[in-house]
Each structure stands twice: as structure tokens, then as C-alpha cells.
Amino acid sequence: MHKKDLISITDFSKEDYLRIMELATEFEKNPNQDLLSGKVAATLFFEPSTRTRLSFETAISRLGGKIIGFSDSSSSSVSKGETLHDTIRMVSNYADLIVMRHPLEGSARYASQVSGVPVINAGDGANQHPTQTLLDMYSIMKTQGRLDNINIFMVGDLKYGRTVHSLLQALSVFENPIFNFIAPPELAMPVEYKRFLESKGIRYFEHLEFTDIMSEADIIYMTRVQKERFNDPMEYEKVKNVYILKNSMLENTKPTMKILHPLPRVNEIHTDVDDNPKAYYFTQALNGVFTRQAIISHIMGLK
């Protein structure tokens, strides 16, 4: 059988997405299952990402697997000049699964071609971070009870934010989504994604600031507006306080509406939102462990 990898969110079909949702629900009910007993998983973090690495390592541990790897390339042979090709060739002889984060785009796809064992992309530069997208979907599924007919507001950096691009692609395979984009013109949703939605006949609306129609939102997906994205520091100063979500803005939103954020947050969600039951970002992070257990089981055919 051809080995299965997860490199890009579009590698998975709607059936795969639904199967992951089903498995994540099972793992949430019963997190400790010895499905990886006797197996070795390598977590290769060529750039640090503590949150993602801990989430994966927790998922692997709860499945009973052993972990090898590194959390930063300075502590690996990469600092001696070893190529990615050679590192992956070597590790794929040791391990049964590779989870990899790398600063260069396309590195995960390349690793999957070199490796004889399944590769899960834990982020390749600004390109893809598919396990984040699946945990976002699981969070939507869990809080809304469905992935069809979702009205989602995406806020902040929609130009460079890979999480919003992947989530947009994933939700587009479900029935009747509505996308609302709130961003400054400098960080607007790129035209190729808007063209993609148009080609599928999916409705989207663009706004320059928070709007009253957020009362129709099922999900508000917040992202960070990063200073380094702006060529002109004045432009950043102008918009930096426009995209901060405050508790007072949530009064007219649906009681079932939830706020998601891939974290880490800086100031884009005011701390006065944290105690609102609509704030979901911390639970969303926990969902990551169940989702990653589900992804590993699905890819390795453990369930």
C-alpha cells in the first residue's frame, strides 16, 4: 500500500476530514489508547515551536509511542551542514513516523518524497500547517455540531496568515459556507483565494472594520496583525488598534458563536473577552491533542 502523508490540507478529501473528526471525538472521550505501543515517532523541529511540539508529543505519548527528535536545529546535525535530504533518510530508517516543522516552504513535501515512513507537516514556513486547520475544524464541529452552513468571520492578517488560507480551503468542501473577511487593505485576502471561492460559487464579503453583521457569525476567527508585515510603520500605527476584539462588541452575537485564535495572541483579543463563554481559544488548543491523535491513527492505519 502507498504510504499516506499529511503535507497540505488539500491532500485530504472530505471523507478524510470527516473521519478525523470522528476519531478526534473518540480520543476526546478516551485519550489513552495504546495504539502506538512499540513504535517510535520522530519530532524534527528545525525551528522552535513549543506549542505545536508539545501538542504532538502529548498526542504520541497518549497513544503509547516513544519519541525521538530535536526541538531546534542548533542541537542537531543540521548545524554541521547536513542536508534535509540526509537527515530525513537517516531518521526514516529509525522511526515509524516523522513529524516535521521547518522554516523553508515545500520542505515537508520534499521530506515525504525522501522518507520511507509517513510524514506529517507541522508547519513549513509560510506555506502549510494542516494539523492546525484540522484542529480548527474539530473546534468548529464540536461547538456548532456541523461543518456545513458555517458563517465565519476571519479577522486580521488575511494576506500572510496561512491558517486562514488553509481553513478557507477546507471549509469550501462543505455545504454553503459564508466567508466574511475583516482586514486592512494591506493585509486583505489574496486574490487567488477570492478567485478560488468565486470558482466554487461560494459567497464572501470584505470589510475594513468590525461590523454589525457579526451578529450572524457562527465563528469569529482572529489572527495577529504583525508589525513586520508593513513596509511603512505609519500604516501599522494607523491600523494596529482597529482589529482588537473587545467584550463590548460581542453583545449582539449569537449565543452559540465562538471565537477562535491559532495563538499566540498579543493584543488582538482584549483580555476582557477571556471570561466570556464565547471565547474558545484555550479549549481550541486542547482540541489539538485529540485531533493530532486522530491524524496519526488515520495516517498510520491504526484505527
Place this chain on the structure above:
Amino acid sequence: MDKALQVSAIKDGTVIDHIPASRLFDVISILKLYKNKEMITFGTNLDSKQLGKKGIIKVANRFFQGKEVDKIALIAPNAKLNTIKNYEVVEKRVVEIPDTIVSIAKCFNPKCITNHEKITTRFSVISKNPIELKCLFCEKITLENQVEII
């Protein structure tokens, strides 16, 4: 004026016609014609109904195949290859951009892994006119004016 007077005829070889005038020297470069030992004649800024101004290259005793033709297609999508045998045109081919491009173009994305390790580049052609190449690795799109031949 008769074209034959503008660029002289060859006995055996290939005429690459309908090259956009601005890309003539790029075609010479990607085919490494500067290393060629046989007779080459070329002309540029010739009048063309189709392109306005066009370039043309005549190479004696060379017949282009496979990857060389794909390279020409990426630089000069409307080019025509005429095979000449004994002063006669025995075959006329319009170059065609293939659906996938392997190992001949460079990804424009400086952060793409293919620009950092020795990797055979691969693109799917998502548009042929204008050319848009999607890198199989970083998934970024290289546009026609960004295409660089390896």
C-alpha cells in the same frame, strides 16, 4: 520584402520562428546556442502580423527534442519549429507548453526548499496563457514574467 532576403536559408537544421523579439537572446541562452559549432543565423525586430516584432533563429544540423522544446515553449509560447532537410521544410511544429514542467524552471520563491537543496523542480501548469506555474513543493505560483530557466 522577401523574408529569404532578410535571413539566409539553411540546408539542414531547424528554424525557430515567431519568437517575441524581446526574448530572442533568452532563447539563444537557454538552448546554449553560444556553444554551438554549426552555422547559426538570427534576426530580431522583424515585422510580424502576429507579434508586431519577432525574432527568428536558424541553426544548421540541430534538431530540438523533448526538454529543449519545453524550454522554448516557456520563453516563447507561440514559437514555431520548422525542420529543414535539403532546403525543404519537412515538418512544422508549434511548441506546446506541457501540463507539468520538470527540472527546467526555477521556483521564484526564495524561501522554497528547491532553491536551498539540490532538488529537481516540479510545477503544474495552471495557466498556459499567460503562463502560471504552481510549484509542487512550496505551492507558490511563478508568473510568466518571473519564469527563469535552469
